Amino acid sequence: MSVLEIKDLVKRYGDFSAVDHFNLTIQEGEILGLLGPNGSGKTTTINCLLSLLTYEFGSIHLFGKPMKPDAYDLKQHIGIVPQNVAVFEELNVNENIDYFCGLYVKDKATRKAYVQDAIAFVGLEEFTTFLPKQLSGGLLRRLNIACGIAHKPKFIVFDEPTVAVDPQSRNRILEGIKDLNRSGSTILYTSHYMEEVEQICSRIVIMDNGKQIAEGTKESLKALSQFGEVIKVETHDLSDEQFLELQALPFVFKAEWNRPFLSVYTQNEKQGLLQLMQFLSDRSIDYVSFRNEVPTLNDVFLEITGKQLRD
Amino acid sequence: MKNWLTYRLKILLKDKSLVFWTLVFPILLATFFNLALRGAYTNATVSSSTVGVVVSDPTVQSFLDMLEDEYHLIEQKPFSNEKEALAALENQSVEALITYDSSIHLSVTQSSSNAQSLILRNVLQSYNVRLNLIQEQLESDPTKVTPAFIDSLVNVKMTVTSIADSRTSELVVINFYTTIAMLCIYASFWGNKSGRYLQADMSSIGIRLNVSPTHKWKLILMDIAAIFVIFALELAIHLSYMAFVLQVPFGNYPGLLILTGLIGGLLSAMMGYMVCVMVKGNEVKRITLLSGVGVFLSFLSGMMAVQIKYLVETYLPVLSKINPAALITDNFYWIFMESHFSLILENLLIMVGLTIVFAMIAYRRMRRVTYDHL
Numbered sequence: 001m002s003v004l005e006i007k008d009l010v011k012r013y014g015d016f017s018a019v020d021h022f023n024l025t026i027q028e029g030e031i032l033g034l035l036g037p038n039g040s041g042k043t044t045t046i047n048c049l050l051s052l053l054t055y056e057f058g059s060i061h062l063f064g065k066p067m068k069p070d071a072y073d074l075k076q077h078i079g080i081v082p083q084n085v086a087v088f089e090e091l092n093v094n095e096n097i098d099y100f101c102g103l104y105v106k107d108k109a110t111r112k113a114y115v116q117d118a119i120a121f122v123g124l125e126e127f128t129t130f131l132p133k134q135l136s137g138g139l140l141r142r143l144n145i146a147c148g149i150a151h152k153p154k155f156i157v158f159d160e161p162t163v164a165v166d167p168q169s170r171n172r173i174l175e176g177i178k179d180l181n182r183s184g185s186t187i188l189y190t191s192h193y194m195e196e197v198e199q200i201c202s203r204i205v206i207m208d209n210g211k212q213i214a215e216g217t218k219e220s221l222k223a224l225s226q227f228g229e230v231i232k233v234e235t236h237d238l239s240d241e242q243f244l245e246l247q248a249l250p251f252v253f254k255a256e257w258n259r260p261f262l263s264v265y266t267q268n269e270k271q272g273l274l275q276l277m278q279f280l281s282d283r284s285i286d287y288v289s290f291r292n293e294v295p296t297l298n299d300v301f302l303e304i305t306g307k308q309l310r311d
Numbered sequence: 312m313k314n315w316l317t318y319r320l321k322i323l324l325k326d327k328s329l330v331f332w333t334l335v336f337p338i339l340l341a342t343f344f345n346l347a348l349r350g351a352y353t354n355a356t357v358s359s360s361t362v363g364v365v366v367s368d369p370t371v372q373s374f375l376d377m378l379e380d381e382y383h384l385i386e387q388k389p390f391s392n393e394k395e396a397l398a399a400l401e402n403q404s405v406e407a408l409i410t411y412d413s414s415i416h417l418s419v420t421q422s423s424s425n426a427q428s429l430i431l432r433n434v435l436q437s438y439n440v441r442l443n444l445i446q447e448q449l450e451s452d453p454t455k456v457t458p459a460f461i462d463s464l465v466n467v468k469m470t471v472t473s474i475a476d477s478r479t480s481e482l483v484v485i486n487f488y489t490t491i492a493m494l495c496i497y498a499s500f501w502g503n504k505s506g507r508y509l510q511a512d513m514s515s516i517g518i519r520l521n522v523s524p525t526h527k528w529k530l531i532l533m534d535i536a537a538i539f540v541i542f543a544l545e546l547a548i549h550l551s552y553m554a555f556v557l558q559v560p561f562g563n564y565p566g567l568l569i570l571t572g573l574i575g576g577l578l579s580a581m582m583g584y585m586v587c588v589m590v591k592g593n594e595v596k597r598i599t600l601l602s603g604v605g606v607f608l609s610f611l612s613g614m615m616a617v618q619i620k621y622l623v624e625t626y627l628p629v630l631s632k633i634n635p636a637a638l639i640t641d642n643f644y645w646i647f648m649e650s651h652f653s654l655i656l657e658n659l660l661i662m663v664g665l666t667i668v669f670a671m672i673a674y675r676r677m678r679r680v681t682y683d684h685l
């Protein structure tokens with residue numbers, strides 16, 4: 001069953017299309033990564049699917065039913081972690097989570113247990129009586145997450161939840177999201193960090209200028225890349241003539257030479273590494289270091305759009 | 312539900328600047344009045360106003376003579392017809408005009424609409440009421456109109472005595488009532504603060520509340536309940552401070568006073584709530600608007616200059632019947648004067664009505680809302 005189905009969504013601000021004929025389907029059990037640079041329309045898409053924003057065109061279905069502002073039965077099963085931290089400054093950690101959970105869960109005993117679960121989930125056990133302003137940026141983000149997931153929703157939207165979070169906490173959050181997914185939640189995760197998306201998402205949609213520009217698993221997306229891998233060599237022995245000779249070889253897609261660094265992008269075949277080593281040893285060229293990298297989503301993004309994913 | 316109310320109260324009460332303006336400031340003002348006006352209790356002199364009189368009925372005339380001779384409330388200037396008298400009122404050679412057909416009427420010029428003429432108005436009013444009662448009785452059962460009955464009703468002398476004796480100190484009391492009205496009007500800030508959270512385009516918390524399955528009317532009711540509790544508390548503190556610390560006398564109808572205060576505060580809070588829902592943009596803009604509206608409505612209600620009140624009542628009577636500040640202050644004044652009970656009730660009903668209207672407007676605006684932009 002598809003949990004979310006967005007068809008042909010158009011959202012305009014005046015003449016500007018923030019979301020431009022965008023399609024997105026998420027199946028039950030998926031962690032879908034919505035990847036896009038700043039201003040690509042991720043948050044706008046989320047606000048439309050939550051019926052917070054009006055839109056010019058398209059349709060949005062959640063759990064197979066049309067999403068509307070008064071679709072309370074659907075809303076019961078949605079969790080949202082908004083991009084901007086949304087908690088009450090006046091309430092402490094425990095009270096904040098309890099307040100927002102209380103919008104979904106009326107039974108007091110159940111709610112108490114849920115709030116405990118959420119606190120444990122984000123690891124804020126030692127901070128339950130802290131006010132938001134007493135929390136560090138990373139801890140505040142964790143509270144923001146706890147407030148969105150405490151009611152154990154079936155479908156959770158995370159809008160860049162790890163901004164300003166240190167790598168350790170970030171990892172913890174990402175692992176937590178995987179846990180949520182394992183315990184049955186379907187997840188929409190937006191980010192402009194491809195590492196995060198690569199780490200947790202089962203499927204990835206790349207968005208730019210309000211449009212979907214690529215879609216697939218991380219492997220299938222990487223396959224979109226025109227080159228197989230990039231081999232980086234540090235050497236002082238390569239002459240300019242030899243570099244020209246190298247560029248002409250059939251396995252080389254593209255090569256760059258900034259003494260002492262040589263980058264060789266191979267054609268889409270596996271033999272590149274061996275062939276390059278052969279080339280170097282045939283000419284007795286010594287090297288300081290030698291390593292190869294597979295293309296990242298960033299490279300894919302760069303190739304498709306001509307711009308970097310990150311600022 | 313109980314949890315929610317507690318959280319709401321916490322959220323509102325932790326706003327220190329709001330607590331200052333809605334509670335501490337009116338108390339400071341009352342304290343200031345107390346310091347400044349204590350002297351007035353003892354030093355005030357009573358001056359009478361020159362009043363044009365067009366009266367042929369001897370009973371009424373003797374009543375007016377009594378007001379002049381015994382209480383120095385008026386200085387009569389008889390006119391043979393109303394036209395002449397009105398002309399005198401126009402060119403201000405008299406400050407007020409008393410005429411009589413079946414009841415006594417008091418006309419005042421705008422410049423002399425002071426507390427003095429209010430007292431006079433009140434005295435004449437109570438005289439009229441008693442006169443009417445006697446007339447009604449005469450029509451239905453003349454046998455019951457005995458001298459004793461008339462005596463019991465035409466106790467005007469008593470009324471006049473009580474007012475003339477204590478009027479200077481009571482005029483001071485009116486200033487304290489103004490601080491209660493102010494407390495009510497500032498309650499609009501509570502409404503404004505609450506309303507903000509419900510709107511996704513005003514606060515990120517609004518996003519959470521809007522995507523939750525809890526109905527808007529429940530959230531709004533919860534807000535109103537919290538505001539009401541806070542306001543009732545503030546009113547209790549304010550009144551206790553005036554009664555027990557400043558020793559301001561509250562007259563014979565404290566219950567009515569409190570009821571007007573409670574309903575007035577709720578009305579004003581709902582006005583703030585509605586403004587918050589209708590007026591987009593930043594918080595400073597809304598706070599400025601609310602303060603401005605509060606001051607303007609108070610001004611129209613005559614809180615700063617009583618003449619304005621009569622201007623409004625003469626040229627735009629509807630306005631004084633829908634102006635929350637006027638409704639509140641009028642009621643306080645009448646309660647203080649112990650008169651116009653039917654008008655007090657009418658004002659209370661209008662206030663309740665306006666509160667409901669404001670709440671409905673806010674609700675309609677928020678129900679099933681999707682925003683054009685966030």
Ligand SMILES: Nc1ncnc2c1ncn2[C@@H]1O[C@H](COP(=O)(O)OP(=O)(O)OP(=O)(O)O)[C@@H](O)[C@H]1O
Nearest residue numbers: 013018036037038039040041042043044045684685
């Ligand atoms: N209220 C608004 N009025 C006009 N334009 C807007 C408005 N809100 C957003 N936009 C524009 O819509 C586009 C999409 O914005 P959106 O916030 O959806 O991007 P995003 O992908 O979430 O970016 P980020 O990664 O920075 O969060 C941006 O170009 C933004 O400037």
Ligand SMILES: [Mg+2]
Nearest residue numbers: 042043044083
């Ligand atoms: Mg965004």
